[in-house]
Amino acid sequence: MTTALFTHLDAALGHFSVRPLDPAADAELLHHWVTHPKASFWLMQDADVAQVAFEYRKITEHPHHDAFIGLHEGRPAFLTERYDPARVELAGLYPAQEGDVGMHFLCAPADTPVHGFTRAVITTVMEFLFADPATRRVVVEPDVRNTAVHRLNAAVGFEIAGTVAKPEKDAYLSFCTRARFRAATADASSGPTATAPDAATAQAAPNAPDPSGAPVQGAPR
16 A cells, blocks of 8 residues: 555544555546546546546656545545646746656545535645755646636635647736644644655545535646
């Protein structure tokens, strides 16, 4: 069993954790998630299992991009990616700053929504990224049409800086500093409970996003 890189305790929903993604072992699971109708903004609707494995093998082997499986109470529940926006996704499209870290996330599909789930996922992802002292600002570039994720981003401290034109979409370039994240989540009683030393280097699922939330942050392909 792969050891978790990071764990986070949500006061209402329990334990969330993040582990490294295995492109071969996780390909079928990921294929179900990324081809689900609710994952249209992920831009992998027509991919087969082999293509999913290939894409995530490229990501896990990339020096400036990596991917992780998120767990809720030990069961796979979301996907997240971390990247260097100065070199991946946003290279040449904005004035990058030292300490910028890019992020995508996708909640797994489920038939029964769980109130607060998507917010707990994005909070876990943000806590994971900010566990690295070198991370000063999280950068996202969601599709301008993805209104639900814009509301979710704002709830955890993101500010929209402007629009960037990418080959696959028009996106809202958005930033969240550590201070803005802490201020936005100050009322939450949850918190990180353990972080492995190398954490910064390295919906068929039982859970679901909020009914009003969008389970997709970004479109990595």
